[in-house]
Amino acid sequence: MCIRDRYILLFTAVVSFSETIDEEVKNSVDCLILEDENSIICKYVHERIDIDKEIQVQWINPSGETSRVRTLLIPAGHGSIYDFRYISGRLKGIWQFKVIDEDIKLDTNFEIK
Numbered sequence: 510m511c512i513r514d515r516y517i518l519l520f521t522a523v524v525s526f527s528e529t530i531d532e533e534v535k536n537s538v539d540c541l542i543l544e545d546e547n548s549i550i551c552k553y554v555h556e557r558i559d560i561d562k563e564i565q566v567q568w569i570n571p572s573g574e575t576s577r578v579r580t581l582l583i584p585a586g587h588g589s590i591y592d593f594r595y596i597s598g599r600l601k602g603i604w605q606f607k608v609i610d611e612d613i614k615l616d617t618n619f620e621i622k
Contacts, residue, residue, distance in 0.1 A: 538608050540619040547596050549619065551606045554589045561585050565609040566592050571602025596621060 540551040568577040583590045599621050607616040
């Protein structure tokens with residue numbers, strides 16, 4: 510393979526990869542339970558912007574009561590934020606983690622056994 514063919518191959522690979530980077534970011538929320546660390550970690554992903562942004566997160570217990578409400582600051586340029594709680598002392602059952610980001614409202618459920 511000559512040098513010109515190698516450059517063409519490299520250019521094609523770079524262009525193909527850059528197209529996947531430019532894909533639109535979709536807002537999402539997800540929680541992970543780490544029983545061995547006694548932890549619940551919930552993550553909110555959003556499109557990166559160049560200003561600080563405040564969001565609200567809510568933890569809703571299996572009885573339907575909001576057990577915690579927090580306003581979190583997502584620094585400019587950041588694409589996600591986490592909130593964390595311990596498993597110990599939480600009601601067993603299906604919990605809901607809710608994020609309010611201006612007009613966007615997302616939630617996810619997880620179970621504490």
